[in-house]
Amino acid sequence: MGEAKPNNETLLDIFRTMTLLKLHDERFRSLLKSGRVSMPYYSWRGQEAIPAGLTAALRPGDFICTNYRGLHDSLARGVPLRELWAELFGKATGACKGKGGPMHITHPKSGVMVTTGIVGSSMPIANGLALASQISGDGRVTVATFGDGASNIGAFHEALNLASIWKLPVIFLCSNNLYAEHTKFENGTAVERVADRAVAYRMPGVRVDGNDPLVVFAAAEEAIARARGGDGPTLIEAMTFRFFGHVFGDNDAYMDAGEKAAAMEKDPVPAYRQRLLAQGVATEAQLAAIELDIETQINDAEQFALESPLPDPLEVGTDIYAGQPA
Amino acid sequence: MSAELKPVGMIAVLNRALHDAFAADEKVIAFGEDFADREGGGVFGVSKGLSTKFGTSRVRSTPISEQAIIGAAIGASLAGFRPVVEIMLMNFTAVAMDMIVNHAAKLRYMSGGQTHVPITIRTTTGAGFGIGGQHSDMLEAWFAHTAGLKVVVPSNPTDAYGLLTSCIFDDDPCIFIEPLGLMRCQGMLPEPGHRIPLGKAAIVREGADVTVVSYGRQVGECLAAADSLAAEGIRAEVIDLRTVSPLDMQTVLSSVRRTGRVVIVHEAVRNCGVGAEVAARINEALFGKLRAPVQRVCGFDSPVPYSKPLETAFLPNKETIAAAVRAALREIQN
Numbered sequence: 001m002g003e004a005k006p007n008n009e010t011l012l013d014i015f016r017t018m019t020l021l022k023l024h025d026e027r028f029r030s031l032l033k034s035g036r037v038s039m040p041y042y043s044w045r046g047q048e049a050i051p052a053g054l055t056a057a058l059r060p061g062d063f064i065c066t067n068y069r070g071l072h073d074s075l076a077r078g079v080p081l082r083e084l085w086a087e088l089f090g091k092a093t094g095a096c097k098g099k100g101g102p103m104h105i106t107h108p109k110s111g112v113m114v115t116t117g118i119v120g121s122s123m124p125i126a127n128g129l130a131l132a133s134q135i136s137g138d139g140r141v142t143v144a145t146f147g148d149g150a151s152n153i154g155a156f157h158e159a160l161n162l163a164s165i166w167k168l169p170v171i172f173l174c175s176n177n178l179y180a181e182h183t184k185f186e187n188g189t190a191v192e193r194v195a196d197r198a199v200a201y202r203m204p205g206v207r208v209d210g211n212d213p214l215v216v217f218a219a220a221e222e223a224i225a226r227a228r229g230g231d232g233p234t235l236i237e238a239m240t241f242r243f244f245g246h247v248f249g250d251n252d253a254y255m256d257a258g259e260k261a262a263a264m265e266k267d268p269v270p271a272y273r274q275r276l277l278a279q280g281v282a283t284e285a286q287l288a289a290i291e292l293d294i295e296t297q298i299n300d301a302e303q304f305a306l307e308s309p310l311p312d313p314l315e316v317g318t319d320i321y322a323g324q325p326a
Numbered sequence: 327m328s329a330e331l332k333p334v335g336m337i338a339v340l341n342r343a344l345h346d347a348f349a350a351d352e353k354v355i356a357f358g359e360d361f362a363d364r365e366g367g368g369v370f371g372v373s374k375g376l377s378t379k380f381g382t383s384r385v386r387s388t389p390i391s392e393q394a395i396i397g398a399a400i401g402a403s404l405a406g407f408r409p410v411v412e413i414m415l416m417n418f419t420a421v422a423m424d425m426i427v428n429h430a431a432k433l434r435y436m437s438g439g440q441t442h443v444p445i446t447i448r449t450t451t452g453a454g455f456g457i458g459g460q461h462s463d464m465l466e467a468w469f470a471h472t473a474g475l476k477v478v479v480p481s482n483p484t485d486a487y488g489l490l491t492s493c494i495f496d497d498d499p500c501i502f503i504e505p506l507g508l509m510r511c512q513g514m515l516p517e518p519g520h521r522i523p524l525g526k527a528a529i530v531r532e533g534a535d536v537t538v539v540s541y542g543r544q545v546g547e548c549l550a551a552a553d554s555l556a557a558e559g560i561r562a563e564v565i566d567l568r569t570v571s572p573l574d575m576q577t578v579l580s581s582v583r584r585t586g587r588v589v590i591v592h593e594a595v596r597n598c599g600v601g602a603e604v605a606a607r608i609n610e611a612l613f614g615k616l617r618a619p620v621q622r623v624c625g626f627d628s629p630v631p632y633s634k635p636l637e638t639a640f641l642p643n644k645e646t647i648a649a650a651v652r653a654a655l656r657e658i659q660n
Contacts, residue, residue, distance in 0.1 A: 065401070094438070095438070096436060096438035096440065097438035097439070098438075099435055099436055099437075099438045100437060100438065104436040106436065106437035106438075108404075113401075113404050113405075113441065114401075114404070114429070114433065116429065117428075118424055118429075121397070121424055121428065124393050124394050124396070124397020124400075124401070125398075125400050125401040125404070125429060126401060127394065127397060127398045128399060128400050128402040129404060129405050130401070131398050131401065131402045132401065132402040132404075132406065132407050133405070135355065135384065135402075135407070136405075154393060155393050155394075155397070155424070158389075158391035158394035158397075159393075159394055159397065161389060161391065162391055162398065165389065166386070319434055319435045319437075319439040320434070320435055320473050321434075321476075321498050321572075322434075322496070322497035322498050323497075
């Protein structure tokens, strides 16, 4: 693992991101429960340490290709909350004018180039962004995020092979939350560790504790340095757990009793908060102020989204091809 | 347009179009299986010389990984490049349909116009060469059925240059189909950078009695049929669609308004083919003005067979086209 020792500013940035992800998810699930909004929603609660650790290691110009549970990546990369919430609500003011929705957030200004609803498809496209950087020498890296289930689809294998032979500046970051939709990891995957699959593509593969943001940060820093240095891709498998099933409304009947409760006991967000206090990185008052600030931003985004207009129906016919009125 | 006087073959024309696009814009990159010179410059030699001249950073051979090929093209295009990728044979696009249909076609729309995917997917296909059911299909209707894609099929080498150049510099994802049956055709080489607008059909033969609508390799069969029909006093107008999505219905409808009779010809199977769409749009616009039912001459609704007599029976030809034209003319005039 790398020698990365994040300074206090970075430690607090990570806390800010984790808090944003936790509070956003909690607010959103409560809204869905209230029936005020309705949409396919894939909660990431429990996985906050991974996007928080990753994002702290990236530079502003770097690219990310994420997936339908990866809304947390968009939030972590700084997609403005108002635009993001309005998009989730299908409003004209949304990041994608209401044409993408929760599974297809795009925000190039934040480096979020693709959010795919197709398992595994973030990886071949991430290669292309990395190829662009390799040809132009712009020094960017691209991260593809995906889940353990995606390591069983062909796109994963084609993408890792190509990234390796071309030495592309790309990082493959797998959040292994132990379930592919309803199927337990070991019942659907022939290897014990996704990271082991890196061997077949002659790239480094590491399995790390995905519930510790500093461990993720260190692994990401090392992989990013390798990619930027022209030494090619890395596969990182970050072990975690999703608290609320595959999709909102899921009854978790396919999970072992107690498994979820045990994971929630080790909730990474309060654990990290406690650590910052214990190490004297911040005071209770400082952390509470960060939480209050994020709460306020979420209130603002929610209100903006609720009050924003729905798209004009004529918008259905724009943005299909170039040259159509935007 | 000044043209070289010596006719050149389809492969040389495509090769020249790629070279000219590479010279014109350093954002043009290209890759595919066996694509670079070390691997022979493409299975048909279309990319010969490209990697030697422009380097193996911009011109690459790939593993046999169609999803990875199209995915890499999409990603590079999102970052400002104009990738031209070669999928060796059209049936192999089936392996990469997720990348083409779910991503290339939709990213502009789903991002609300924040990103776009200016890629060109070059591929070749066509029946008649004894290569069986998985190497011969014309699959253009699959792609025409997906909003966000443009689908282009040249009928001759000269058009191929202008259409391919337009695809490469178009800001939307283009499927460019190089008919296998035209690979040995000769044509005139246009001046460098010549473009033919996408979405515009061409009237390749004028006539007052019947409109024959086609594209790709079958345009040649239609012209041959029109020659033999002329000997019978039948004047057939032949329209080459050039682009099957978006369709240039303006050119088709204005011809049908004059002739009142239509025969649509394509090599792809009939069921839900491009001809069905053209026929439906003619009906929508000109119902009551047609003097005969719209006729279709298409590939037989079967997989492409291997054995020569079966493969010949699968394909349209100038005789079956001429027969359809005569049938259209036999209909009682209003």
